[in-house]
Amino acid sequence: MPADALTLTAAGPDGHPREVRLSSPDKVVWPATDHGPAITKADLAAYLDAVAVPMLRGLADRPVTLQRVRGGIEGEEFYSKNPPKGVPDFSRTTICTYPSGRSHPQLVVDDAATLLWTAQMGTVTWHPWPVRSGDNDHPDEVRIDLDPQPGRAFADVVEAARGLREVMTDAGLTPFVKTTGNRGVHVFAAVEPRLEFLEVRHAVIGLARELERRMPELVTTAWWKEERGSKIFVDYNQATRDRTLATAWSPRILPGAPVSVPLTWDRLGEVDPASLTVHTVPGLLAEHGDAWEGLHRDPGVVDAAYALWEADLERGLGELNFPPDHPKMPGEPPRVQPSKKVAEHWDEKGNRIEG
Template identity: 35%
Template sequence: MADSRPEPPPRRFVVQLHRARRLHYDFRVEVDGALVSWAVPKGPSLDPKVRRAAFRVEDHPMEYVDFEGIIPAGKYGGGDVIVWDAGTWVPYKDPDPAAALAAGELHIELRGEKLRGQFVIVRTRNDDWLLMHKRDEYAVPGFDPAALPLSVLSGRSSDEVRDDPELMWRSDLPAAEAAVPLKAASHTADGPAADDDELAELDKLGSSGRWHVFGRELRVTNLDKVLFPGRPPVTKREILRYTAQIAPTVLPYLQGRALNLHRFPNGSDAAGFWQKALPGHAPGWLPRWREPESGTEYLVADEPAALVWAVNFGGLEWHPWTSLTDRPELPTYALVDLDPGPDTAWADLLALARLHRTAFEHLGVAARAKVTGRRGIQIWVPVERGPTFAETRAWVERLSRSIGAVVPDLVSWAWERSGRAGLARLDFTQNAVNKTLVAPYSPRPAAGAPVSAPIDWDELDDPGLRPDGFTIRTIGARLAERGDLFADVLGRPQRLPPLH
């Protein structure tokens, strides 16, 4: 008589091709809300004559089931990962998978794109496991998993994911947050920026009013006030419009960080001043962080409306801390600031930047450069949390001294305030708690509203490159064409190599 019992609900499974110290396949099946996992060096097979050695590893959270990207070097499992196969499974012998595992013999039926049919995974006497396919209609003699190398999730190869990853797994974060995007949202009209209706609402307001944007109601004021000269002049309304369009792109560089606002409440003709503490009239919904030592309450731009509020408040420049609020004493970036002297030629500053480019290439260190929107060039180097500010400052100083020794007639040092003022300063002192560099895409208080614009390293060879050549009116088209050239620094922690 046929078994009339209902089939148990399907569970998920995934096989990830994982290149860490050695290439292997991670075979994972859902059991009681977790992914029970084995490393299978030669990969699963559909050939019933083949027995694959499998080594039980720690269970993984369910959030890992569709992870495809990279695990940082130096972390457990560091390397690239693709979803080689995925689907669902049901038990076909023992209805209690947890009990079957404890007994050392799990029978499963896979319903994937590459793997189908009945498998059994059996614990051996020495506590290793064997993975085998049963003789059924899905059996394939001579099956070679290496002949099917592409991801079923993206269609990409391991090399393609390694060279252009979209996600990084951070095992130090909660599972729901551990798959960290490596690419900022692109700046497009149909993206997560303020939509046409929200921008039209801003355009229709008088000199002041209530603006509904990003799910918040903001009081905006002095909208027709000229903040920067230009043709035509740049008004506060235009700066707010730019902020609403750029906020989703710039937000990943600000989230989780205290924000120092360089305020120009009276426009660029007046001297700006640093606004650290939030004012008493700041709305209660604003994300904020209180510094333990001083008690100062900082704005944390964890949502785009917070940045729009800051600009209306006069915060026309955005300077995030280089550490996160949960561990403010540990930097996530090392900073190189190429600061021109009053008489420094732009060509000399470019030469210094190209020397840094060569140094980073030689060291195998990921770093990204941007023009400041004023006169300089800045380089951000993402670092793994662990080294202190003193250690990152010492590393940047050693790097700068090595480069300065090549061109001693071009550089002065952070502590030199006179005598060599015409030379470019290599300023490593910015690597300290609450020392900041301007965020990418931040406006600068000058004619035409230039922005701090990320550049490709190759653009250092472009004779047309200028430090203030990109403005709030031109950067959108550049983003649409080239994407966010700074995104490589996001979620890419790395250990700084020793310098000798």
């Protein structure tokens, strides 16, 4: 007979054990596939218990957006920026300011007990901000998403990632890489939290454009999909306020429960991302350890990357498009698909001319 609920015990923020109630533990979150059996809510909790130590390195002391589901991954999907109702009294929140200027609290996942509670609330993917809770305006991580367009093999993404590694290293940063849980890779670097979001974004654009110059046939910074062709998009907008990436060791809301897994640069081209799932990753962690354990050991500075942005300004290259939910920014190109743009409807600054 299926269990109505389980009571789990995990360390709280003070290190003392806390109890977390897991209702409907037999509920299927990921249906069975050819690559593995179904994964229940209890299975997800067991996975989180196995990877909690390295996963919390990426989550703790950061505002976290929760990607949640009702009825498993085939049901309703939604994002929680406001903390879900019933936050345990041992958990905490931090105030975040969004691109609109509006502010409200977001949950901080500091400990294993809070992590399990978020799973109880239907969370399947955890998206931390690149800031610490004591200063939500100055990122301490540079994050770049290499997003392959249709037709690109993972080997091409690996080649682009290695090129990006060289660009970032030349700029004085120490890059770390992980799979996305899908077709691309994420490249991170720890930095001193001295610059605010817009400045860090410009530094990332500087890195992205330099990579594009070095690998023009492979990568692109084109925001509009119709301009990317089959190239790999260097997503500079992951450095924009309120844009987040799945944390290391987090499952993704995709069939088969793939996981975003840190790898050493040597192992990046040797591992099939499709093999990294909730079923297999605990064993991989036990065998190889956490490739990102030292991510924040020696943070760099973004000065040299920002200098690339400034050099491009002198070359006549300016601002790039922001995400559509972001306010229109000074110097931003028109927010209209190039194929639909009528020149006389826009001024030289990219503002629409109203008739």
